[in-house]
Amino acid sequence: MRRKLVAGNWKMHGSRASSAELLAGITAARPYDCDVVVCVPFPYLSEAAVALAGSDVRWGAQDCSAFEQGAYTGEVSVLMLADFGCRYVIVGHSERRQYHAESDQLVADKAKVALARGVTPIVCVGETLAQREAGETEAVVKRQLSAVIHTLGHCASEMVVAYEPVWAIGTGRTATPEQAQAVHALLRAQLRAATPQADHMRLLYGGSVKADNAAALFAQPDIDGGLIGGASLKASDFVAICRAAR
Numbered sequence: 001m002r003r004k005l006v007a008g009n010w011k012m013h014g015s016r017a018s019s020a021e022l023l024a025g026i027t028a029a030r031p032y033d034c035d036v037v038v039c040v041p042f043p044y045l046s047e048a049a050v051a052l053a054g055s056d057v058r059w060g061a062q063d064c065s066a067f068e069q070g071a072y073t074g075e076v077s078v079l080m081l082a083d084f085g086c087r088y089v090i091v092g093h094s095e096r097r098q099y100h101a102e103s104d105q106l107v108a109d110k111a112k113v114a115l116a117r118g119v120t121p122i123v124c125v126g127e128t129l130a131q132r133e134a135g136e137t138e139a140v141v142k143r144q145l146s147a148v149i150h151t152l153g154h155c156a157s158e159m160v161v162a163y164e165p166v167w168a169i170g171t172g173r174t175a176t177p178e179q180a181q182a183v184h185a186l187l188r189a190q191l192r193a194a195t196p197q198a199d200h201m202r203l204l205y206g207g208s209v210k211a212d213n214a215a216a217l218f219a220q221p222d223i224d225g226g227l228i229g230g231a232s233l234k235a236s237d238f239v240a241i242c243r244a245a246r
């Protein structure tokens with residue numbers, strides 16, 4: 001039985017004050033029957049670490065450099081994330097792939113450097129609307145995942161995978177539980193071919209997950225939790241989604 005995981009991706013939202021309030025709301029609602037993670041903007045990591053210390057709510061980041069240190073202006077190293085107690089880092093979010101031209105191999109390299117420093121990468125894959133309509137969903141997500149599987153080798157089982165169809169992100173248009181499950185089943189099969197641990201790996205769904213659709217998504221056999229954007233910015237909404245994961 002896989003324990004479910006719900007991760008909030010705050011993206012580029014919030015302030016010190018609103019972050020503190022959100023974290024207080026999330027910790028006040030403990031305990032949860034799932035693992036709960038918040039991926040906060042870099043400047044708020046140290047305060048998240050203080051606010052969440054001693055709780056079982058984990059914190060993480062939304063990206064990292066593929067390099068450990070050096071002359072990479074503006075980048076943040078996974079060593080720095082580990083220094084702040086981060087347990088997770090999102091890599092390959094479609095917004096990074098789209099707006100920062102991140103390639104499958106760069107995403108894979110980021111996942112590798114994270115794992116090497118004990119930070120679990122949440123590797124995002126997902127197709128655009130045009131790709132879905134062209135019948136390319138399977139080929140796209142398989143290509144994205146395969147780069148990571150090959151780069152991580154025998155460590156591949158230690159990542160978390162998030163299926164986030166681009167057309168469902170921030171649009172209010174959620175994949176139906178059946179659509180999401182179909183892709184999760186494909187990803188699980190691909191992972192099974194790569195590692196004997198595939199059935200222990202957690203595959204998250206992301207894209208317009210809300211309190212009222214979370215339970216149906218999480219009830220699917222290969223959906224092990226969610227990666228939550230907009231609905232992770234309000235404590236009551238995020239807590240309700242976490243409650244749906246059991």
Ligand code: 13P
Binds near residue numbers: 171
């Ligand atoms: P929304 O939940 O706002 O659709 O965002 C999903 C997402 O991109 C999480 O990483």
